Amino acid sequence: MSCNYKEEYYKIVHDILKSEEFQKRKKYKHHGDITVYEHSLKVSKIAYLLARKFNKDYKSAAIGGLLHDFYSKPWQEETEKKPFFKKHGFVHAREAMENANKYFPELMNKKIDNIILRHMFPLNKIPPRYIESWFVTLADKYVSMEVFLQPTKLPMLIGIHKKVKGE
Numbered sequence: 001m002s003c004n005y006k007e008e009y010y011k012i013v014h015d016i017l018k019s020e021e022f023q024k025r026k027k028y029k030h031h032g033d034i035t036v037y038e039h040s041l042k043v044s045k046i047a048y049l050l051a052r053k054f055n056k057d058y059k060s061a062a063i064g065g066l067l068h069d070f071y072s073k074p075w076q077e078e079t080e081k082k083p084f085f086k087k088h089g090f091v092h093a094r095e096a097m098e099n100a101n102k103y104f105p106e107l108m109n110k111k112i113d114n115i116i117l118r119h120m121f122p123l124n125k126i127p128p129r130y131i132e133s134w135f136v137t138l139a140d141k142y143v144s145m146e147v148f149l150q151p152t153k154l155p156m157l158i159g160i161h162k163k164v165k166g167e
């Protein structure tokens with residue numbers, strides 16, 4: 001990211017990054033060894049740059065990207081058995097949206113709600129409504145692609161498996 005963009009970007013996301021609640025995501029494992037904090041930051045930066053490039057709402061893209069996986073608990077630690085459609089991959093987007101509104105109400109808007117709620121398309125069937133929502137869902141998939149380099153981790157990507165043998 002160039003210098004100007006970097007400054008602008010960090011101004012937009014500063015309050016979230018520094019907040020106690022978001023800092024906790026440094027301890028949440030996402031896929032493999034990547035934390036939710038690192039993953040969300042990568043997705044947010046890519047979505048921001050895409051929105052910037054296409055003259056779209058880069059602020060909402062940055063915030064939505066950063067909060068798209070702002071669910072409550074590290075999902076790999078869930079022990080309770082759940083029916084298939086209640087598993088992490090299907091429910092965490094709504095939970096993230098609710099948390100985002102709970103912790104950062106002053107930063108939220110309708111577009112960011114949609115960005116977070118629809119980022120798991122096509123796993124969750126309703127497609128994103130705004131171009132910025134598409135930027136985030138694409139950035140999320142792009143960043144998560146590293147999982148494809150290790151195909152045994154694929155089920156983790158959609159949140160239906162907790163651990164891979166031998167990990």
Ligand SMILES: [Fe+2]
Pocket residue numbers: 068069092119120
């Ligand atoms: Fe997600």
Ligand SMILES: [Fe+2]
Pocket residue numbers: 039043068069140
């Ligand atoms: Fe994600």
